[in-house]
Amino acid sequence: MPYAFPRLPCIELHGWDAATQSWHGPDELAYNLAPCRGILNRLRKLSGSWYGRLRSHQRHELMLNFCASIHDLGDAGLAVIDMEGSPGGPLQIILVVPAQRLPRVRPDLAFEFVSFVRFLEGPETVGSELAIHDYIQNVLARVAEPKTLVFSLESRYVLPEYHIVLSEQAEKLAMSMIAWTAEKDEALDSMPRIQRAKC
Numbered sequence: 262m263p264y265a266f267p268r269l270p271c272i273e274l275h276g277w278d279a280a281t282q283s284w285h286g287p288d289e290l291a292y293n294l295a296p297c298r299g300i301l302n303r304l305r306k307l308s309g310s311w312y313g314r315l316r317s318h319q320r321h322e323l324m325l326n327f328c329a330s331i332h333d334l335g336d337a338g339l340a341v342i343d344m345e346g347s348p349g350g351p352l353q354i355i356l357v358v359p360a361q362r363l364p365r366v367r368p369d370l371a372f373e374f375v376s377f378v379r380f381l382e383g384p385e386t387v388g389s390e391l392a393i394h395d396y397i398q399n400v401l402a403r404v405a406e407p408k409t410l411v412f413s414l415e416s417r418y419v420l421p422e423y424h425i426v427l428s429e430q431a432e433k434l435a436m437s438m439i440a441w442t443a444e445k446d447e448a449l450d451s452m453p454r455i456q457r458a459k460c
Contacts, residue, residue, distance in 0.1 A: 273286070273287040273409065273410050273411065274413060274435075275397075275412050276415070279416060279417055290411065297436050297437040300437040314326055327427075329434060333441070336366045337370060339374075340431075340434040341355075342354075350378075350381045350417060351416055353427055354414045355435050357411050358409065358410040359442045359443060372398075381416070411439075413428075
């Protein structure tokens with residue numbers, strides 16, 4: 262049975278802007294599965310990772326095709342968005358820490374995330390890794406109540422006409438990860454303890 266999302270109090274978005282090399286937010290995101298049901302249906306058939314294409318086809322929007330991947334890291338979800346033939350690293354990297362997984366977040370999650378970002382040749386400006394790491398680490402350390410945290414990292418400067426479309430795709434991936442990890446965790450919690458230990 263699908264996870265009853267209202268049990269999660271809120272979704273908090275923290276965004277890194279490549280142009281200004283600074284964080285913005287937090288902003289509260291409204292939970293909306295409508296745009297990402299296709300991705301979520303594919304994720305439900307997989308155990309840990311998905312790779313595919315995202316297409317923007319809304320009226321009055323640029324027709325753009327993105328490459329994307331999603332990974333379940335156990336304590337968080339990770340997504341990467343890029344465009345075929347685009348030079349440099351990916352356009353956007355999203356880290357989702359679901360509310361129900363906050364108690365088991367590894368202490369070095371922020372460090373490992375920044376190391377992964379650097380490995381992918383992002384962010385665009387070398388030297389911003391410490392600001393990214395420290396911000397994520399501080400947010401994780403100061404969480405006083407259960408909430409889902411979304412860190413959306415714009416790893417390269419994006420032209421203004423692409424920015425809205427890219428942000429919509431990033432939010433689509435974030436919502437997919439939130440719902441997918443919630444359903445997986447609920448299914449795991451409903452298993453007998455012996456069977457759960459084998460997963």
